[in-house]
Amino acid sequence: MKRRFTSSHYLFMAGAVFFQLLVYGILHATAVPRPDSVVSLEVRHAWGTQPPSMGSWQAGLPSTPDGEGHPLWLKLEGASGPWKDPRLVFYPSVPVVALYKDGTEVREETLNELGHDPRFVTEWSAMPLQPEEAGGPLILRLDRLASVPWAIEMAESADWVTHLFRSDLLLFVSFMILLFLGLVAIGLYAAFPREPLHLILALFAWCLSLNFLVRIQSKSLFLTAPDVYFALGIAGAVGWPIFALLFFERVVHPSLRNMTRALWVGYGSLCAVAIGCIAVEPKAFHFLENGLMMLVVQALMLAIVVLIVLSIRRESKNVEYSFFLFAFTVYFLDFATAIALPVQGGGVASSLALALGFTAVMLRRYWATQREVQQLNAGLERKVQDRTEALTQAIADRAAMEERNRVAHEIHDVVGHTLTGAIVQLEAGQLLLGRDPDQAQRKVETAQELVRKGLDDIRASVRMLRDDAWSEPIIDLMQRAALETEHHADVEIRQRFDANLPELSSSFKSLLYSALLEGISNGIRHGGSRAFEVELTREKDRLRFRLRNEGRPYAGEEFGFGLQALRGRAERLGGTFGFRSNGSEGGAVLEIFLPLHDPAI
Missing domain, CATH: 3.30.565.10 (Histidine kinase-like ATPase, C-terminal domain)
Structure with a gap:
C-alpha cells in the first residue's frame, strides 16, 4: 500500500498559505500611491503621415501599432498647471517623439534609440517639457513604434523620480536578498566543491535576482541600456526554471530523476529555439515572452508539483519534499493572486518562497554532512586512540627488549673481555706447570684474580647501564x-x-x-x-x-x-x-x- 500525505505535509501547505497572505499584506500595506503631481492624461489618437484634421481623432490609445507603419498622432489634454519642471512619461517607452504647435513641428526628441525593436522596449521613457508647453493641449507624433503606449502621464520631475524609487523599494530589497543568497551559496560551494547543490542554488538565486533587476523601473535613471536589460532579462527568465529543475533533480526520488532530467533538457532546447526565433524575427518576442514561454514555464512548475507528490508517495518521511511542497504551493498561490488581484510587486512571494525552500534543502544537507563529519572524526579519534595505545605498548615492549639486549651486550663486552684474560693466564699456567711450577702457580692465581674481577665487572656492568655512570x-x-x-x-x-x-x-x-x-x-x-x-x-x-x-x-x-x-x-x-x-x-x-x-x- 502506497503511503499518503502526512500531517507534516499539510502543515507545510498551511504554512505556504500563511506566507502568501503575509507577503500580500506587506505588498498591500507598502503600496505607494501616486502623488498629485503625476496626472494621467486624456488621449486621442490618429494614424497618418500628416497631422490629422479635427474630425479624425479617435478616443483613447490604440491597442496595436498601425499595420502600414504610419506614425501615431496623439492629442493630450487634462494637464492643468502650474508646472515647474514637467515631464511627459510614456508607458512603455517610445523611440521618437515630435512636438507640434499650431500644425508646425516645434522639436523632435529621441527617447529610446533602440525602441523601434520590440526586444528593447523598456518600462517607460520621459520627455522633458517647458512649463508653458505643458499648460495646454499637446499634439505629438510618435514614429517607428514597436509597441503602443498603454498610458501617458504628465508629472513633476522630482515627484515622479521619488515615486519611482519608492515603488521600486520592495523589488530592490528582493533583488538584494537573492543576490546575497547567491553569494552565500557560492561561498559554500568554494568551501565544499563536491556538493553541486550550492552552485546550482547560487545560479538559481542570481537568475531570480536578474528578474527583479530588470523590473526595477528606476534603473534607467542611472543607465539607459535597453539591449543590456534585454540580455539580463532573457538570462534570468530562461535560467531560473532550468536551475530549479537541476536542483530538484538531485532531491526528487531516484526513480523519477530521469523524468526530471528530461524536463530540463526539453525546456532548455525549447528556450534555445525560442531565442533563435527572436533573433531572426524580433516581432515574435512579445508572443514568446508573454504567451508561449509563460505557458511552458507554468506547465514545468506543475510537472514539478506532480513529481513532488509522487516522491512523497514513495518516501513520505523525506522532509526535503515538504520544503518543495511549501515553495511550489506559494508559487501557484502567488500566480493565482497576480491574476485575480494585481498588486505592485507581484512575484515577490513566489521567488522568495522558492529561494527559501531550496535554501532549506541545502542547509539540511549541509548540517547532515557536518554530523557525518563529526561522527567520522569521533570514529577516527577512537581509532587513533586505540592505535596510539597499541603503539605505546609496542614501544614499551621494544624498549624492554632493547634494554635486555643492552644488558647482554654490556655483560658480554666487559665480562667477556675479563674472562679472555683469565683464559690466557690459565693456558700459560698449563704450559709452565711441568717446567716452572712457581710461575704456573702465579698464572693460576692471576686467573683467579681475573675471575673475581669478572664477578665485579658483572656488578659494574649493571651499574653502568645507568646514564650517570658515564659521567667520566x-x-x-x-x-x-x-x-x-x-x-x-x-x-x-x-x-x-x-x-x-x-x-x-x-x-x-x-x-x-x-x-x-x-x-x-x-x-x-x-x-x-x-x-x-x-x-x-x-x-x-x-x-x-x-x-x-x-x-x-x-x-x-x-x-x-x-x-x-x-x-x-x-x-x-x-x-x-x-x-x-x-x-x-x-x-x-x-x-x-x-x-x-x-x-x-
Whole structure:
C-alpha cells in the first residue's frame, strides 16, 4: 500500500498559505500611491503621415501599432498647471517623439534609440517639457513604434523620480536578498566543491535576482541600456526554471530523476529555439515572452508539483519534499493572486518562497554532512586512540627488549673481555706447570684474580647501564681499560687520542668503550694478537674510532654476537661500522665513524 500525505505535509501547505497572505499584506500595506503631481492624461489618437484634421481623432490609445507603419498622432489634454519642471512619461517607452504647435513641428526628441525593436522596449521613457508647453493641449507624433503606449502621464520631475524609487523599494530589497543568497551559496560551494547543490542554488538565486533587476523601473535613471536589460532579462527568465529543475533533480526520488532530467533538457532546447526565433524575427518576442514561454514555464512548475507528490508517495518521511511542497504551493498561490488581484510587486512571494525552500534543502544537507563529519572524526579519534595505545605498548615492549639486549651486550663486552684474560693466564699456567711450577702457580692465581674481577665487572656492568655512570670523559675510561688489559692479559696497547674531543653522550661513550673491549678480546681469542693500536680522533663533523691488532689476518668469517651488536648500535646512532683485514701488515682493523652533529651529542 502506497503511503499518503502526512500531517507534516499539510502543515507545510498551511504554512505556504500563511506566507502568501503575509507577503500580500506587506505588498498591500507598502503600496505607494501616486502623488498629485503625476496626472494621467486624456488621449486621442490618429494614424497618418500628416497631422490629422479635427474630425479624425479617435478616443483613447490604440491597442496595436498601425499595420502600414504610419506614425501615431496623439492629442493630450487634462494637464492643468502650474508646472515647474514637467515631464511627459510614456508607458512603455517610445523611440521618437515630435512636438507640434499650431500644425508646425516645434522639436523632435529621441527617447529610446533602440525602441523601434520590440526586444528593447523598456518600462517607460520621459520627455522633458517647458512649463508653458505643458499648460495646454499637446499634439505629438510618435514614429517607428514597436509597441503602443498603454498610458501617458504628465508629472513633476522630482515627484515622479521619488515615486519611482519608492515603488521600486520592495523589488530592490528582493533583488538584494537573492543576490546575497547567491553569494552565500557560492561561498559554500568554494568551501565544499563536491556538493553541486550550492552552485546550482547560487545560479538559481542570481537568475531570480536578474528578474527583479530588470523590473526595477528606476534603473534607467542611472543607465539607459535597453539591449543590456534585454540580455539580463532573457538570462534570468530562461535560467531560473532550468536551475530549479537541476536542483530538484538531485532531491526528487531516484526513480523519477530521469523524468526530471528530461524536463530540463526539453525546456532548455525549447528556450534555445525560442531565442533563435527572436533573433531572426524580433516581432515574435512579445508572443514568446508573454504567451508561449509563460505557458511552458507554468506547465514545468506543475510537472514539478506532480513529481513532488509522487516522491512523497514513495518516501513520505523525506522532509526535503515538504520544503518543495511549501515553495511550489506559494508559487501557484502567488500566480493565482497576480491574476485575480494585481498588486505592485507581484512575484515577490513566489521567488522568495522558492529561494527559501531550496535554501532549506541545502542547509539540511549541509548540517547532515557536518554530523557525518563529526561522527567520522569521533570514529577516527577512537581509532587513533586505540592505535596510539597499541603503539605505546609496542614501544614499551621494544624498549624492554632493547634494554635486555643492552644488558647482554654490556655483560658480554666487559665480562667477556675479563674472562679472555683469565683464559690466557690459565693456558700459560698449563704450559709452565711441568717446567716452572712457581710461575704456573702465579698464572693460576692471576686467573683467579681475573675471575673475581669478572664477578665485579658483572656488578659494574649493571651499574653502568645507568646514564650517570658515564659521567667520566671517554678518554679516561678507555685509558683505564687499556691499562688493566695490558696488566692482566700481557699485551701491549698503543694509544692515540685527540685532546679536543667534544663531550659525548652516554650512548656514544658506551658504544666506544664496548668497541675497545670487544676488539681487544676478539684480537686475543681469534687472532692471537699480543699488540694493539687504538685511535680516537675527530675528522670535521664526525668521530673516528680505530682499533688495529697485529694477530692473524681476518679471513671474512661471520661476525659473532659481539661484533653484530656493535654494528647494530653504531647504525642506530647514525654511524658506520667496519671490520676488515689489515692487508700486508697483518692483523685486522675495527673502525667506527659517528656523526658529531647528532642531537645525542
